[in-house]
Amino acid sequence: MKKSTLYIIFLILAIAGECSYAQTEPFKGYRIEGDMLVFVFDKRDYQEATIASKRIDVEDLDIRNVVVSGEFNNWAKDKWSMIKINENIYELRKKLSDFTDEFTWEFKFVINNEYWAEPFQRDKNAVRAFENGHALQSYNLKMYMAYPDKNGNVTFRLNGYDDARKVVLSGSFNKWNKEMFIMTKAKDGWTLTLKIRPGEYQYKFIVDGNWIEDSTNPRKVLNEFNGFNSLIDVKGQINFILDGFLEAKKVILAGSFNNWSESECQMTQTKTGWINTLMLSGGKHHYKFIVDGEWTLDPGNPVKEYDGKGNINSVCMVK
Template sequence: MYGQNGQLKGYRIDGDTIIFSFDKRDYNRFSPDSYKLKQDFKDLDIESVVVSGEFNSWSKDKWYMSQVDENRFELKKSIDDFTDEFSWEFKFVVNNAYWAEPTSKDPNIAKAIKNGMRISGVYNLKMYTAYPNPNGNACFKLKGFENAKSVILAGSFNKWDENLFKMNKVEDGWELTLQMKPDVYEYRFIVDGQWMEDPDNISKIRNEFHEFNSVINIKEYTAFKLRGYTDAKKVILSGSFNNWNEHELVMEKKDYGWKYVLPLKGGKHHYKFIVDGQWITDPNNSVKEYDGEGNINSVCMVK
């Protein structure tokens, strides 16, 4: 199980960048497509390493890694290159022919499946976009239950996995901090095998078992800037995020123009500025859309 201090193999996430990392010293087995396992991986003459997974249709010749030293290869990808799925299975392919086989002891593995059947002794690594990070944007806490042996955090952000996110025991209960994409998520705690809602979170929704899932809304602070218009007396930010209120979000005057920062949930947001009573789109944002009523609005995407 993966706690806050755990280490997932094969990748790390740095801000908006996913860094795939292959170290040949971590592997002792490889296999051709026949899945007949070979030994002595250390004796394989490595000429190239490719990241292959669900995100690139298991290609053996697209996502080439760069060699950083005698043993390690890396590849950096923007998190925007991936869909909104929570997890993806992947492997490293050596010399465009051999699959590096992780061990069943690795913290982020999944049994490989071919033609709908699990393959004995063969595993894929898994990559997650919600992951434990002590500096993350979502801290989950469960007070009490000091005598519990194990508390797991499960939710829509990890496909309700019953083992992945093991919470850490702290002085007054249990705690785990995650880094998550902005969105609305449902979750529950599993205390020694027993599922329960978060007793300290009043936001909840009934589930299919006639119980309740707790709800958390992860937002991202987003800065809206209007450059110029320094002679204006008042500028208002208005958009789909506040039902196009014409008075609520009064922007702050800066040397370059005007600014307003507010937390937004993930997804697409339409907006405009109201400059001394005149509605305008954002002149520094080329992304615009019709709203279905004949109006053109600027677009802000929060991911």
């Protein structure tokens, strides 16, 4: 949708085996900026580089170029060249929309088109990958709907359990991983803030191995174990903008999200048109503008659909 919130796919590092993971540690190898996935090679994160069975200290290499190599480009050593940012850092930007919604992809950095950069053995983010049956020490990326962020949009809190040794947040947003989202001890309980894509998710807390519901959340759903999972609906902020129509006296936003109300969502006039901001659940929403009583498609949004009743509506996808 034109001028609406960008659709973002969030990535976080997968964890090998049953090792624990501290969410406060920075993700190495990449970061996310808006709708871009930025691969980041920092020379200081690597001790050795390998070629065949030969090992060499990274400090001894005259680094002329760095390449991103992984399953997504068939482990090519000369395709995804990075840009030198400073003495230690190289970056490569790719649109998140170029990646599929569900994947597990390993990748490594290649120095001078021949040397594989090897993460420190103690690096928790490094997991085993394989190329033609040969083990590689690489970064393993896996897509989830959420990742820890102190400035995220959803904070989970579990009251009490002061004597617990470890509390983990697990849900459909991280494929019910039992180790990934370790909560932080806080006053009178445990807490963790995530950045989560809009959508409806089930979740539970794992307190020293015991799965429990969120007692402060009345929304829950029956699970396959004849118990209940807590339920949360994460909404996304969408700006509906209608350019022009400056002579109109009143503009209403009506859609499937408000049962096509002709009075609930009155838009605010700006210097260039009209605007209304809503928090919407993830998924598809149909809408139209009512300009002085006349139902109008969004001229700035080319995405339209029939509603099964003979009407054509503009479409907003919240992801």
